[in-house]
Amino acid sequence: MRALLYLLLGVLLVGVADAQSLREKLLEKIPESERLLLGLSEQDEIRAGRKATASLLAIAPLVEDEALQRYVNTVGRWIAMGSNRPDLPWRFGVIDSADVNAFSAPGGYVLVTRGLYASLGSEAELAGVLAHEIAHVVERHQLELLRETLLLEEGREAIAKAVRGDRQELVRRLIGTGAELFARRLDQEAEFEADRLGVVLAARAGYSPYGLPAVLQKIATLAPADDRVQLLYKTHPSPEARLRHLDAAMGSAFDRYDRPAAGGKLYRP
Amino acid sequence: MNYTVMTFLRTSLCVVAAALVACSDEQPPRPPTPRTEAPATAPDTRSGAPPDTARAAPSADDRGAAPSSAREPALAPATGTVLRETELKREPSLNAPTLARLPAGARVVAADREGGWLRVVSDGREGWVRLLHVSLQPPGAGAASAQELEAVAKLATGRAGTGNIVSTTGIRGLREEQLRAAAPNETEVARLESYAATAEAANVHARKHGLERRDVAEMPAPKR
DSSP states (O other): OHHHHHHHHHHHHTTOTTOHHHHHHHHHTSOHHHHHTTTOOHHHHHHHHHHHHHHHHHHSOBOSOHHHHHHHHHHHHHHHTTSSOTTSOOEEEEESOOSOOEEEETTTEEEEEHHHHHHOOSHHHHHHHHHHHHHHHHTTHHHHHHHHHHHHHHOHHHHHHHHTTOHHHHHHHHHOSTTGGGGSOOOHHHHHHHHHHHHHHHHHTTSOTTHHHHHHHHHTTSOTTSGGGHHHHHHSOOHHHHHHHHHHHHTTTTGGGOOTTOSOOOOOO | OOHHHHHHHHHHHHHHHHTTSOOOOOOOOOOOOOSSSSOOOOOOOOTTSOGGGOOSOTTOOTTOOOOOOSSOOOOOOOEEEESSOEEEESSSSTTSOEEEEEOTTOEEEEEEEETTEEEEEETTEEEEEEGGGEEEOOTTSSOOOHHHHHHHHHTOOSOOOTTOOOOOSSOOOOOHHHHHHOOOOHHHHHHHHHTOOOHHHHHHHHHHTTOOOOOOOOOOOOOO
């Protein structure tokens, strides 16, 4: 049914000059998240995320500790399974960088730096960090940013002409050069949204909802001028603004989910 | 007196003394062999760091290991500010007796954290406040006084102060130019994929540690 709808939409978009109103009527029937993705399949999304991740791994490879890598994958997968995109090929990793940060890329790629991991005090805090990143993927925040940038810079028709059905070429254009995706600032609202959904996803997975707020509070104890948080401050609202936002959104409604001891023992390298 | 408290007092004395004499950069005394099963990693104080950045507990080295417990590790004594009027509670619970009302802007020194609660010393009193009502600050922004440090030290649980990010100099983060210039590393991304956990492995972990799925509604954005 959905495929049929897309086909119909495709036919309408090609060549029918006065199809504007019809097209809008059709669009109303497609959920927003899918409408935004028109022209980009989940496979394209995964390919794009994989490419950006591969570039980040080139400058910050995985920490050489298989047990650690498998541990974060287990915790991350458990949380992601409670999201509304449980079947993405979720991949988690700890990368060898002193930077205090975590990253996600379209399609289910999530990386935490060794610097941030070292600051964690419990599995609930790890869960909070991973859940924030999972939320970005679930909401397709980066994908939307990439898609919008490409459309703005090249225009829909020029892209269609250049790509001509070559999905690799589309992915290449989408991601741009290297791992610059991870240096880009998302809309502040997207970060706040990922914080809110991250708290919810952690709580759904049985963890304390306060793991993420605790990590934000810790990050605030680092001077903003510290080299290891430069990228984080450039790409995110301040930890204090994020805490204030979560306070306003959470109130005391999440106290009933607060089980501080829930979860396994945090793996220590 | 356990090691955490000792190191903590030493580093705090360092801060107090910093105005008068430079603190030595020497390594702190090694801890007595811990009785826990955790590896006895000596804290790395990064001897190159200036004394004023060494205020936080020293065990948060990037590779530091510490005994863990069901509760979260104690915080190093970061100072903070109350973001909005809040109650100082005797226990980390909304139902606990209220000891005092702390106005917005009140100064606190953090001693511990448990779930959504932060244990603090404020104006000579000790209790728990909601974590989300407090913003902690980097060292240097109104360092804790000797009295405050002493009060916080009394609350020390003996759990190591991991979880704090020690300020250092000369450690570099990721740079934009670096990110932009990176070329994909296929081998490494394949390695990342090889560590993926199966749904079954995730379920086993959750069952083993009592993590239950809960229905939690999505949170709407707060009204501004």
